[in-house]
Amino acid sequence: MVLNLDLINKLLRGDKRTCARMITKIENNEKEAEDILKGIYEHTGNAHIIGITGPPGGGKSTLTYRLSKELSNQGKKVGIIAIDPTSPFTGGSILGDRIRMNKLATDPNVFIRSMGTRGHLGGLSKATHGGIKVFDAYGCDYIFVETVGVGQSEVDIVKTADTVVMVMVPGLGDDIQAIKAGIMEIADIFAINKSDLEGSERTTREIRMMVEMGNEEKKPPILNVIANQNEGIRELIEEIHKHKEYLISTGKLEEKRLERIRSEIITLIEDEIKSRIFNDKDVYKLLDNVLKDVYNKELDPYTAKDKLFKAII
Numbered sequence: 001m002v003l004n005l006d007l008i009n010k011l012l013r014g015d016k017r018t019c020a021r022m023i024t025k026i027e028n029n030e031k032e033a034e035d036i037l038k039g040i041y042e043h044t045g046n047a048h049i050i051g052i053t054g055p056p057g058g059g060k061s062t063l064t065y066r067l068s069k070e071l072s073n074q075g076k077k078v079g080i081i082a083i084d085p086t087s088p089f090t091g092g093s094i095l096g097d098r099i100r101m102n103k104l105a106t107d108p109n110v111f112i113r114s115m116g117t118r119g120h121l122g123g124l125s126k127a128t129h130g131g132i133k134v135f136d137a138y139g140c141d142y143i144f145v146e147t148v149g150v151g152q153s154e155v156d157i158v159k160t161a162d163t164v165v166m167v168m169v170p171g172l173g174d175d176i177q178a179i180k181a182g183i184m185e186i187a188d189i190f191a192i193n194k195s196d197l198e199g200s201e202r203t204t205r206e207i208r209m210m211v212e213m214g215n216e217e218k219k220p221p222i223l224n225v226i227a228n229q230n231e232g233i234r235e236l237i238e239e240i241h242k243h244k245e246y247l248i249s250t251g252k253l254e255e256k257r258l259e260r261i262r263s264e265i266i267t268l269i270e271d272e273i274k275s276r277i278f279n280d281k282d283v284y285k286l287l288d289n290v291l292k293d294v295y296n297k298e299l300d301p302y303t304a305k306d307k308l309f310k311a312i313i
């Protein structure tokens with residue numbers, strides 16, 4: 001614990017290497033990770049957490065890079081968690097991502113971390129939430145979480161941000177209809193990226209119609225941006241700020257954060273149960289033992305569940 005206190009103090013003083021070490025511990029679900037997270041918790045809550053989501057290849061990383069650069073130029077400290085979708089259909093651009101993101105690596109105000117969607121012993125959500133807290137305690141003013149809007153777990157993660165920027169691109173047409181409900185539920189701001197490409201007016205129109213027909217209390221603003229040409233970035237930052245002000249003035253920030261805490265605690269419990277099933281040898285053995293009984297109809301799966309549950313708790 002003394003060692004952890006030392007680490008925590010270093011983090012609070014803004015030591016970049018400590019920040020990196022801590023996130024690694026969290027990602028690897030090391031034993032002391034939870035003690036660290038407990039220790040830094042009271043120093044969190046200051047950062048504006050911004051989710052950047054949208055279709056694969058939509059320019060999320062380019063946009064995150066530009067937003068971070070601009071904020072860094074304004075003297076702000078920025079943390080980025082990029083969730084690599086380790087999936088075959090987006091795999092190609094990850095290298096490009098890294099190269100682009102490396103340009104930020106030399107910026108003392110910006111800290112980037114990539115997390116793969118696979119291989120998290122304690123769960124991706126736990127790693128992401130942990131990483132966000134470390135950045136927050138480290139003193140980041142803004143924390144971007146980039147996720148491709150495909151998997152449920154990614155959507156769940158981005159939903160917990162204070163502000164969600166939904167990146168759209170021209171030519172989504174029919175797709176917009178299909179994903180309508182899903183995106184309206186999570187988007188606080190629409191950024192139509194690649195607005196230099198043909199069809200951007202049409203996409204903008206379609207999104208505007210969708211927004212106008214929706215019954216949201218606050219209609220998400222729609223912005224046209226060209227991330228790779230740095231166009232519309234300042235305007236987007238302004239909207240991000242406005243959204244935070246709206247959340248604060250209406251009391252919705254607290255509401256939102258309470259919901260985040262609720263889902264975080266539920267996820268922690270779920271992860272803990274799963275982790276005990278797979279990491280506790282006795283529990284795993286018990287599970288192995290009941291399989292045959294259930295197969296032979298000597299036991300039903302529900303009673304087996306009750307039995308295992310008792311062993312887990």
Ligand SMILES: Nc1nc2c(ncn2[C@@H]2O[C@H](COP(=O)(O)OP(=O)(O)OP(=O)(O)O)[C@@H](O)[C@H]2O)c(=O)[nH]1
Nearest residue numbers: 056057058059060061062090093148194226227228
């Ligand atoms: N024409 C055009 N291309 C852009 C724009 N912004 C980004 N790009 C290009 O789009 C490609 C994908 O950009 P990324 O930033 O990697 O997109 P991403 O959404 O992060 O991709 P994944 O993380 O793989 O889902 C790159 O080749 C970018 O250079 C833009 O405004 N206009």
Ligand SMILES: [Mg+2]
Nearest residue numbers: 060061097146
């Ligand atoms: Mg990306």
